[in-house]
Amino acid sequence: MKVSIERSALLKAMSRAQSVVERRNTIPILANVLIEAEGDGLSFRATDLDIEVLDRAPAMVLKAGATTVGAHTLHEIVRKLPDGAMVELESDDAAGRLAVRAGRSSFSLATLPREDFPVMANAEYECNFACDTPVLRRLFDKAKFAMSVEETRYYLNGVYMHAADGLDGRALRCVATDGHRLARIDAPLPQGADNLPGVIVPRKTVGEMRKLLDDDDVQIAVSVSETKIRFATPEVTLTSKVIDGTFPDYSRVIPTGNTKRLEVDATEFSKAVDRVATVSSERSRAVKLSLDEDRLVLSVNAPDSGAAEEELAVAYGDEPLEIGFNAKYLQEIADQVDRENAVFLFNASGDPTLMREGDDETAVYVVMPMRV
Amino acid sequence: MDTLCRDCCTLVDLAPGARRCPACRSPRLTSHPELTQLSIAHIDCDAFYATVEKRDDPALRDKPVIVGGGKRGVVSTCCYIARIRGVRSAMPMFKALQLCPEAVVVKPRGAVYVEVSGRIRRMMEELTPVIEPLSLDEAFLDLTGTARLHHAPPAVLMARLARRVEVELGITASVGLSHNKFLAKIASDRDKPRGFTVIGRAETGAFLAAQPVGVIWGVGHVTREKLANDGIRTIADLLGRDRKALAARYGQMGDRLWRLARGQDSRPVSSRNAVKGLSNETTFHEDTSDPELLDGHLWRLADKVSSRLKAKDIAGRVVTVKLKRADHRLLTRRHALDQPTQLAGVIHATAAPLLRRSLAEAPFRLLGVGLSDLVPGHLADREADLLDPTARSRTEAERATDRIRARFGEDSILKGRALR
Numbered sequence: 001m002k003v004s005i006e007r008s009a010l011l012k013a014m015s016r017a018q019s020v021v022e023r024r025n026t027i028p029i030l031a032n033v034l035i036e037a038e039g040d041g042l043s044f045r046a047t048d049l050d051i052e053v054l055d056r057a058p059a060m061v062l063k064a065g066a067t068t069v070g071a072h073t074l075h076e077i078v079r080k081l082p083d084g085a086m087v088e089l090e091s092d093d094a095a096g097r098l099a100v101r102a103g104r105s106s107f108s109l110a111t112l113p114r115e116d117f118p119v120m121a122n123a124e125y126e127c128n129f130a131c132d133t134p135v136l137r138r139l140f141d142k143a144k145f146a147m148s149v150e151e152t153r154y155y156l157n158g159v160y161m162h163a164a165d166g167l168d169g170r171a172l173r174c175v176a177t178d179g180h181r182l183a184r185i186d187a188p189l190p191q192g193a194d195n196l197p198g199v200i201v202p203r204k205t206v207g208e209m210r211k212l213l214d215d216d217d218v219q220i221a222v223s224v225s226e227t228k229i230r231f232a233t234p235e236v237t238l239t240s241k242v243i244d245g246t247f248p249d250y251s252r253v254i255p256t257g258n259t260k261r262l263e264v265d266a267t268e269f270s271k272a273v274d275r276v277a278t279v280s281s282e283r284s285r286a287v288k289l290s291l292d293e294d295r296l297v298l299s300v301n302a303p304d305s306g307a308a309e310e311e312l313a314v315a316y317g318d319e320p321l322e323i324g325f326n327a328k329y330l331q332e333i334a335d336q337v338d339r340e341n342a343v344f345l346f347n348a349s350g351d352p353t354l355m356r357e358g359d360d361e362t363a364v365y366v367v368m369p370m371r372v
Numbered sequence: 373m374d375t376l377c378r379d380c381c382t383l384v385d386l387a388p389g390a391r392r393c394p395a396c397r398s399p400r401l402t403s404h405p406e407l408t409q410l411s412i413a414h415i416d417c418d419a420f421y422a423t424v425e426k427r428d429d430p431a432l433r434d435k436p437v438i439v440g441g442g443k444r445g446v447v448s449t450c451c452y453i454a455r456i457r458g459v460r461s462a463m464p465m466f467k468a469l470q471l472c473p474e475a476v477v478v479k480p481r482g483a484v485y486v487e488v489s490g491r492i493r494r495m496m497e498e499l500t501p502v503i504e505p506l507s508l509d510e511a512f513l514d515l516t517g518t519a520r521l522h523h524a525p526p527a528v529l530m531a532r533l534a535r536r537v538e539v540e541l542g543i544t545a546s547v548g549l550s551h552n553k554f555l556a557k558i559a560s561d562r563d564k565p566r567g568f569t570v571i572g573r574a575e576t577g578a579f580l581a582a583q584p585v586g587v588i589w590g591v592g593h594v595t596r597e598k599l600a601n602d603g604i605r606t607i608a609d610l611l612g613r614d615r616k617a618l619a620a621r622y623g624q625m626g627d628r629l630w631r632l633a634r635g636q637d638s639r640p641v642s643s644r645n646a647v648k649g650l651s652n653e654t655t656f657h658e659d660t661s662d663p664e665l666l667d668g669h670l671w672r673l674a675d676k677v678s679s680r681l682k683a684k685d686i687a688g689r690v691v692t693v694k695l696k697r698a699d700h701r702l703l704t705r706r707h708a709l710d711q712p713t714q715l716a717g718v719i720h721a722t723a724a725p726l727l728r729r730s731l732a733e734a735p736f737r738l739l740g741v742g743l744s745d746l747v748p749g750h751l752a753d754r755e756a757d758l759l760d761p762t763a764r765s766r767t768e769a770e771r772a773t774d775r776i777r778a779r780f781g782e783d784s785i786l787k788g789r790a791l792r
Binding site: 149150151152177178179180181182248253282283284286326350352366368369370371372 | 689707709710711721722725747751754755756757758759760
């Protein structure tokens with residue numbers, strides 16, 4: 001194989017490849033990226049056996065062929081090359097080396113045979129649909145903060161994507177929860193997604209997929225089977241196994257009878273929570289909300305380190321209420337609000353609280369209170 | 373020589389040769405020349421869980437009772453009737469039932485044990501502020517300097533405490549009284565159940581010399597075998613050994629053995645020991661790969677750790693599972709929770725997958741469970757689980773009970789099963 005490729009195109013492809021490749025690998029080949037040269041371009045394939053990314057970049061192919069080389073090393077080299085450089089890659093299969101040349105720099109990297117590279121088996125995708133980038137971005141961005149990192153409940157370590165009955169007809173729905181808070185985000189169901197099987201998209205895949213969603217004008221082709229999900233743009237195909245588990249019945253968790261309504265400017269609220277939480281030295285900082293007519297007092301009382309209080313003007317017309325929350329959780333849900341006021345619906349101080357943006361029910365958040 | 377009647381709970385004047393209390397005719401007398409001079413006590417409830425179960429269900433009174441989870445397969449505690457038949461705690465359930473097929477197996481009721489333990493604790497607090505709880509059913513008390521306040525020496529106070537626990541709570545306890553923690557703990561174990569043993573300074577050396585090395589805390593059957601191979605079976609055998617040689621052979625343990633063999637223990641009784649972590653471990657008689665059996669031990673250890681956390685009113689966030697393989701290689705696996713806990717159920721649920729993932733390394737000779745990253749108890753389990761509403765209502769019910777008790781007294785609210 002011998003090719004010449006622009007540094008920026010190579011860097012882009014290698015950044016994606018190296019972020020899929022795990023830093024520590026017990027199987028040497030998994031540290032490598034598979035580079036294939038054919039026609040007028042290069043393809044880059046990287047995998048951790050759960051996710052596979054395939055990226056294509058235009059290049060001048062002088063001699064077709066393929067090899068595999070350490071993804072992190074090649075990425076680092078390309079990153080350090082000067083902008084605008086042309087990079088030449090030439091493999092010597094007999095010697096097991098890949099020569100990387102740019103300007104006056106040259107590198108020789110150890111390779112492994114391409115035959116050893118594991119390629120993910122192709123799945124039968126029973127559901128294929130196209131989704132506008134901003135729609136997919138909103139679905140996952142607003143849900144992903146609630147994903148769990150607890151390994152004991154591995155089936156919560158991702159975003160549950162499925163078709164559901166929303167308020168205005170069928171919806172493409174993303175749900176995430178860690179048992180303390182929950183996010184449920186709806187978008188109109190795209191054409192062709194009626195038979196979408198419910199799948200749990202793993203945390204790492206959510207992160208990798210998000211990198212495909214920066215260009216608003218591109219449509220994302222989504223393919224789903226019971227065991228795999230694929231997101232594709234014209235250049236990049238990301239294939240991932242889904243989490244083999246059952247997502248809990250979240251609908252019974254979302255309170256329907258909460259009537260005590262608080263309306264507050266989300267940004268002001270989030271900042272105030274952040275300020276009062278500063279005095280607490282605990283790992284999970286608890287903030288108390290004391291509600292009275294059109295008045296909200298946020299307070300923190302940490303016996304060892306101090307106390308703080310801040311009052312906010314809000315819209316609240318129900319009976320007085322005191323309720324505690326983990327400051328981080330409150331901030332994270334308030335930060336999801338970007339256009340209107342945050343509307344909180346409370347029941348009692350021990351019950352789950354609901355939050356949404358204005359009266360928009362396509363993005364609903366639930367947060368569990370904390371004993372204060 | 374001073375003599376204490378454990379039924380009258382007073383010092384009595386005994387005529388020479390008399391064996392009963394002149395006032396109440398009770399034979400439960402304790403005589404010791406240093407009786408009124410010793411002030412470090414250890415109190416240990418007798419077969420605590422099993423005794424509580426018998427108290428709450430009198431039909432069990434004369435039956436052998438084993439407390440332990442059915443499927444979990446390990447004995448947590450057993451009553452003295454079951455002990456006569458050879459049943460021991462940590463024994464696999466099937467083996468216990470072979471030895472004692474008519475035993476009644478009762479599931480542990482953690483909340484009840486915590487409640488009883490809390491009431492004992494408050495009785496102790498009336499005697500001294502210097503209490504060091506070791507778990508739900510045992511504690512050290514330092515009664516030094518309390519005689520003037522209570523108008524009675526520590527021995528009398530401890531006898532009163534044991535009697536009060538028996539009369540008011542319906543469970544029995546054994547007391548050890550000595551001049552340091554090591555000896556007080558040995559003493560409480562001498563005469564169980566309903567025991568009261570005193571070890572004075574003058575007799576310390578002679579008393580210890582005759583004891584097997586197993587009385588030393590931390591010497592389990594593994595260390596015991598190792599010592600036996602070196603010809604050390606009793607403490608007298610230890611006394612003949614050089615301090616440096618012991619330290620070289622057994623490390624830190626060696627130095628401890630040297631000191632404790634001489635009855636030297638300067639650790640203060642302290643409720644505020646700056647503990648970084650708490651752990652319990654067990655070495656199996658035979659190496660095991662049996663997932664059920666391992667899980668049974670895991671549950672028992674998690675329960676023990678939880679019981680100690682509750683007794684000390686602290687909580688921890690990092691759960692560690694410790695495993696020793698047949699070749700003595702040590703494995704530790706840890707997991708950080710997102711909030712500190714005191715609950716046995718949470719500790720077990722966190723430790724179980726860590727153990728399960730290590731099963732490929734089995735068989736194991738030792739299993740341990742620990743909790744670290746400790747915080748004060750009030751920070752434990754503050755956030756309920758959205759996905760497990762029943763856990764939430766259980767916790768709420770318990771907290772409501774606590775509030776009612778705080779306002780209207782201990783007996784204002786009881787669980788229905790406690791009245792049976």
